[in-house]
Amino acid sequence: MGTSRQHPAVGIVVITRDRRSQLLATLDRLDALPGRPPIVVVDNASVDGTSAAVRAGFPHVRLLRLPRNEGAVARNHGVALLDSHYVAFSDDDSWWEPEALPRAVAVFDAHPRLGLLSAATRVGADGQPDPLNTVLAASPLGTAPDLPGPSVLGFLACASVVRRAAFVDVGGFHPLLHFAGEEALLAIDLAARGWGVVHCPRVIARHVPDGGPRPDRAARVRRNELLTAYLRRPWSCGAALTALTARDALRDPYARLALAEALWRLPRALLHRKPVPNWLERDLRAVAAAAAPSADG
Numbered sequence: 001m002g003t004s005r006q007h008p009a010v011g012i013v014v015i016t017r018d019r020r021s022q023l024l025a026t027l028d029r030l031d032a033l034p035g036r037p038p039i040v041v042v043d044n045a046s047v048d049g050t051s052a053a054v055r056a057g058f059p060h061v062r063l064l065r066l067p068r069n070e071g072a073v074a075r076n077h078g079v080a081l082l083d084s085h086y087v088a089f090s091d092d093d094s095w096w097e098p099e100a101l102p103r104a105v106a107v108f109d110a111h112p113r114l115g116l117l118s119a120a121t122r123v124g125a126d127g128q129p130d131p132l133n134t135v136l137a138a139s140p141l142g143t144a145p146d147l148p149g150p151s152v153l154g155f156l157a158c159a160s161v162v163r164r165a166a167f168v169d170v171g172g173f174h175p176l177l178h179f180a181g182e183e184a185l186l187a188i189d190l191a192a193r194g195w196g197v198v199h200c201p202r203v204i205a206r207h208v209p210d211g212g213p214r215p216d217r218a219a220r221v222r223r224n225e226l227l228t229a230y231l232r233r234p235w236s237c238g239a240a241l242t243a244l245t246a247r248d249a250l251r252d253p254y255a256r257l258a259l260a261e262a263l264w265r266l267p268r269a270l271l272h273r274k275p276v277p278n279w280l281e282r283d284l285r286a287v288a289a290a291a292a293p294s295a296d297g
Contacts, residue, residue, distance in 0.1 A: 009085055009105045010037050010161070013078030016092035017044035017069060020053050023092035027058050029206075030095050037088075037101060040081045042066065042074040071179035072157065076172035079164060087162050090205075094158040097204040104161045104203045107148050114147060115166030115195025116187065118155035119203040127206065132156060136199035140290045141283055149198040153187045153287050159205035166195040176227060176268055180220035185228045188284070192232075192276050215254050222258035223265075230269045232276050233284065 012030055016023045023041070030039055039058075043051050043065040051065045064077055079087050086108050088101055100119065108114055121130035141151040157173075160183075170189040173182050187197045226245060229238040245262070248255035276284070 007083050007085060008038055010088055010101050011082040011084035011086075012037055012039045012088045012090055012096075012101075013075050013082065014039065014041045014090045014092060015044060015072075015074040015078065016041060016046065016050060018046045018048045018050065019092045020046070020048050020050045023050060024053060024057060026090060026092055026095050027054070027061065030090065031058065031061075033096060033101060034098055035102070038062070038082060038084065040064065040078040042078045044069040044071070044074050070175070072173040072177065072182040073175045075157070079162075079167055079172060082164070085164060087164050087167065089157050089160050089162070091158040091207075093209055094205055094207040097206065100203045100205065101161070104200070107200055107203070108161070108163055111146060111148050111196065113194070113196045114198065115163050115190045115193075116155065116197045117161045117203060118152055118197070118199045119159040119161065119205045120199075120201040121156055121159040121205050121207050123207050123209070125208060130156070130159075130207070133199075133201065135291070137201060138290070139199065140286045143198075144196065147196040147198050149200045151191075151283075152197055152199050153184065153191060153284060155183050155187060155197070155199075156205075156207075157183050158207060161203065163195070166190055166193075169193055169195070174231070174272075176231075176265055176272065177224045178220075180217050181222075181224040181228075184225070185231065188228070188232050188276060188280065191283070192280055216257075219254040219257040219261075222255065223261045226258065226262040227265055227269050230266060231273055234275065234281065
C-alpha cells in the first residue's frame, strides 16, 4: 500500500524581469534557507538571458517563462505551480532571513483565519528598517482576538506570505493593475472574504532595491489607487480621487500619465466592480485618516 505524498509547508515564488544578476544572487540566498523550501521562478518575458541562467545555475528550481510581461499576475502563475500550504513571495532583489519562513509557518498553523502575513522589511545592505514597518505596526485597526498581530490593509508584496487557499479564494493579484501598488486590492479582497491580513514583525524579509528615483512607478501607483477605488470603493471615493488627480495633472506630468492610464482601463474596472461591505469601507477610511498628514505637520 503506497503512502500519500506530503505537501511542503511553504514554498517560494520569485518574479523577475531583465535583472539576471540580482535574481541569481537572490536564488543563492533562498536556496540556502533551512529545509530548502521549493522555489518557483516566474520570468516576465526577460530578454537578458535570465531564464537560461536559472536553468544552468539552479536546475532544481522550477522555472516558468511567460511570453509577455504580466506584472504582478506572474505571482498567480507561480502559486498555481506549488502545492504547499503557504507561499512566500520574493522579488529578484529580496529574500528571507533564515528563521523567517519557519516562524511564518508556525504563525499560520496557529491562526486558521490568517490569510496573509506582512513581514517586517529590512532595506539595503546594512538592513535598515523600512519606514513601512512603523506604519503597519501602528495600524488603527487593532488586533483581532484570533489573529497574531495588527490588522492591515496594505503590505509589501516581496515581504509577504500567504495562505495558498486564501490567495486562490480571492483570485490572487488582479490583472487590471499589472504592477505598482497592486497589494492594496489583494488586501481588500482578502479582508472582504473574512481572511485576516496582519503585520508580523517577528518574520523578517530583506530587500535591496535599485537606488534612484522612479517617478514612473509613482504614476503607476497613483493609477492603481484610482482603479482600486472604482473596483471596490463607493462612487464618491472614485470621483474624489479622479478630481484630485485631474487637478494635479495641470502641473504634474506623472499625474497626467496616471489619469490617462486609469481612464483607459476604467471600462474594464467597472465590469469587475464589486463594492466592499460597509464595515470594510469604514476600515479603509480609518487607515486613510491615520496616513493623512496632520494639520500641525
